[in-house]
Amino acid sequence: MNGLDYAILLITILGIAGYGMWRTRGGQNLRGYLRGSGETRWFAIGLSVMATQASAVTFLSTPGQGFESGLGFVQIYFGMPLALILIATAFLPIYRRLNVYTAYEYLGRRFDTKTRLLGATIFLLQRGLGAGITLYAPAIVLSTVMGWRLDLTILCAGVVVIAYTVAGGNEAVNVTQKYQLAVIFAGMVAALVILLSRLPAGLGWVDAFRVAGHFHHLDAVSLSTNPKERYTLWSGLLGAPFLMLAYFGTDQSQVQRYLGGASLRESRLGLMFNAVFKIPMQFFILLLGVLLFVFYQFERPPVFFNEVAWHDRAVAPATAPRVAAVEQSFQAAHTAERGHLTAWLDARHRGDAAAAETAAGAATADRAALDAARKEARLVIDPKGRTNDADYVFIGFILHYLPHGLIGLLVAAFFAAALSAKAAELNALASSTIVDWYRHVLRPGATDAHYLRASKGFTILWGVISVTFALSATLVENLIQAVNIIGSIFYPIMLGLFVVGFFLRWIGGTAVFWGALAAQALVIVLFLRWDISYIWFNPIGCLACVGFSALVQLGFPPAASAGQPLPTR
Amino acid sequence: MMKAAAPSPPAAPVDDALTGLPGLRTWPRVYAFVVVSFIVWVVLLAVLPRLFA
Numbered sequence: 001m002n003g004l005d006y007a008i009l010l011i012t013i014l015g016i017a018g019y020g021m022w023r024t025r026g027g028q029n030l031r032g033y034l035r036g037s038g039e040t041r042w043f044a045i046g047l048s049v050m051a052t053q054a055s056a057v058t059f060l061s062t063p064g065q066g067f068e069s070g071l072g073f074v075q076i077y078f079g080m081p082l083a084l085i086l087i088a089t090a091f092l093p094i095y096r097r098l099n100v101y102t103a104y105e106y107l108g109r110r111f112d113t114k115t116r117l118l119g120a121t122i123f124l125l126q127r128g129l130g131a132g133i134t135l136y137a138p139a140i141v142l143s144t145v146m147g148w149r150l151d152l153t154i155l156c157a158g159v160v161v162i163a164y165t166v167a168g169g170n171e172a173v174n175v176t177q178k179y180q181l182a183v184i185f186a187g188m189v190a191a192l193v194i195l196l197s198r199l200p201a202g203l204g205w206v207d208a209f210r211v212a213g214h215f216h217h218l219d220a221v222s223l224s225t226n227p228k229e230r231y232t233l234w235s236g237l238l239g240a241p242f243l244m245l246a247y248f249g250t251d252q253s254q255v256q257r258y259l260g261g262a263s264l265r266e267s268r269l270g271l272m273f274n275a276v277f278k279i280p281m282q283f284f285i286l287l288l289g290v291l292l293f294v295f296y297q298f299e300r301p302p303v304f305f306n307e308v309a310w311h312d313r314a315v316a317p318a319t320a321p322r323v324a325a326v327e328q329s330f331q332a333a334h335t336a337e338r339g340h341l342t343a344w345l346d347a348r349h350r351g352d353a354a355a356a357e358t359a360a361g362a363a364t365a366d367r368a369a370l371d372a373a374r375k376e377a378r379l380v381i382d383p384k385g386r387t388n389d390a391d392y393v394f395i396g397f398i399l400h401y402l403p404h405g406l407i408g409l410l411v412a413a414f415f416a417a418a419l420s421a422k423a424a425e426l427n428a429l430a431s432s433t434i435v436d437w438y439r440h441v442l443r444p445g446a447t448d449a450h451y452l453r454a455s456k457g458f459t460i461l462w463g464v465i466s467v468t469f470a471l472s473a474t475l476v477e478n479l480i481q482a483v484n485i486i487g488s489i490f491y492p493i494m495l496g497l498f499v500v501g502f503f504l505r506w507i508g509g510t511a512v513f514w515g516a517l518a519a520q521a522l523v524i525v526l527f528l529r530w531d532i533s534y535i536w537f538n539p540i541g542c543l544a545c546v547g548f549s550a551l552v553q554l555g556f557p558p559a560a561s562a563g564q565p566l567p568t569r
Numbered sequence: 570m571m572k573a574a575a576p577s578p579p580a581a582p583v584d585d586a587l588t589g590l591p592g593l594r595t596w597p598r599v600y601a602f603v604v605v606s607f608i609v610w611v612v613l614l615a616v617l618p619r620l621f622a
Contacts, residue, residue: 074614081607085600206621213621220614264585268596275603279610
């Protein structure tokens with residue numbers, strides 16, 4: 001990065017944060033701080049919901065996922081349209097009619113205080129853990145490739161987001177997310193255009209898709225019934241809706257986004273905006289990764305995309321000979337593959353089917369050799385192979401192939417994504433802490449001014465916790481998957497609480513409380529012992545929570561029937 | 570002496586039953602549109618590798 005890049009980065013990030021603080025300056029009350037102005041229109045809600053989910057992890061890591069495995073990851077979003085329709089028709093009207101600040105207030109009114117606190121605590125625990133990743137994920141990648149200090153990168157991003165979230169609350173989050181998302185989309189489109197322009201001369205987009213298709217990188221829909229396969233049509237249609245329902249319907253960081261809508265109509269349309277556009281958006285981000293894969297068939301990529309880590313092994317006496325051997329075999333296989341792919345495409349253009357088949361077969365063999373070399377490289381980095389360089393693929397391309405100015409814009413896009421998701425998280429964490437715990441249990445009856453000050457204090461506290469967690473985190477999973485895996489352990493039980501609340505009115509608070517705890521224990525044990533796709537833990541955990549709650553209610557009806565009935569319509 | 574502010578006209582009630590979208594005026598139509606666009610995407614994604622095999 002040069003001076004121009006740094007100027008664009010700083011002006012963009014600090015400019016949006018400063019604008020958010022300026023727009024939300026002046027007198028505030030608790031309601032406005034936690035819920036916003038209450039005048040937000042559907043388009044702004046839609047963007048806010050989208051920006052909250054699409055953190056820097058989405059934009060850094062998803063192209064790497066596309067590069068590594070193709071389009072299959074898009075199947076996790078197959079659950080979204082159905083889940084968002086269900087939220088719009090069942091969850092949202094109840095939240096709005098009860099006029100709640102947090103989703104967990106509903107649990108308190110439907111069941112009892114302990115169930116409300118259980119829901120809030122699961123959210124705080126899960127989101128508190130995830131909040132560290134939101135900062136750590138972009139910081140570890142950017143600091144490594146830029147040569148920045150990791151701790152300073154995390155601290156700087158943390159201070160900026162804490163400052164404007166504390167100053168403006170929910171309204172500042174809404175105001176800044178629109179502009180942050182604009183920067184993100186501008187950066188991603190610019191990267192796509194540059195990538196297409198850098199494909200080899202004569203390689204049109206049809207040929208590029210053919211190359212991707214030949215290596216199964218366009219296989220977006222898998223009909224496999226193997227439960228260990230993470231992303232299939234079945235896990236997307238049957239498992240992912242539970243994950244999406246839990247995230248969009250019960251996670252306060254999302255619920256808070258649409259509760260601030262001017263009306264039920266605006267909130268609903270904001271959700272439907274995401275139901276329509278989320279899958280295309282994720283598809284295009286993954287496609288960016290697939291096109292990177294094609295690009296690197298003709299342009300020699302690094303053996304290991306975390307080039308700093310690879311260089312460290314290359315200069316270390318103990319690993320230098322292995323690094324040299326891997327480099328040599330990788331280069332030979334890549335040169336051969338490039339030749340065979342070129343021959344394959346030429347033969348197809350000539351209509352020579354036999355030559356095309358021969359060249360395609362040879363390219364497939366070359367790819368196997370390349371994959372073997374990359375696997376060996378991972379073992380050089382970590383003898384147990386617990387390392388992943390997919391998150392470095394996109395940022396590596398940006399630094400090596402984009403012109404100055406655009407590099408700054410793309411890095412600004414990553415930071416904008418990190419800050420927009422982080423701000424929504426901090427705001428939601430503070431809201432749940434103040435509304436569900438502090439005002440309800442620890443310090444009831446204080447003035448609004450006191451709660452407003454306390455809200456700002458809790459926002460700072462959660463910001464400091466996130467920064468501390470980020471400073472001490474290490475990850476071996478691809479980052480975008482790590483976020484979903486953590487969610488799949490805790491979300492299903494939270495969803496189970498709400499499903500019982502909305503649809504099984506004969507089950508009371510004590511039954512659902514113990515049923516949820518038993519289900520949470522079951523999911524943790526299964527996660528540790530059962531090697532299946534993490535997506536399946538979502539329906540299992542939710543159904544276990546519902547089932548255990550029903551059993552407790554049937555087994556101990558007098559003690560468990562203390563719920564407070566609420567009208568559902 | 571300050572002039573008393575004239576009472577503002579009552580805000581029009583927001584009719585949540587209508588979507589305000591041209592062509593998709595009711596919620597069932599909006600949900601149907603979402604489901605159909607989802608199915609179209611899944612079909613397109615399923616045939617994509619066959620188109621470039």
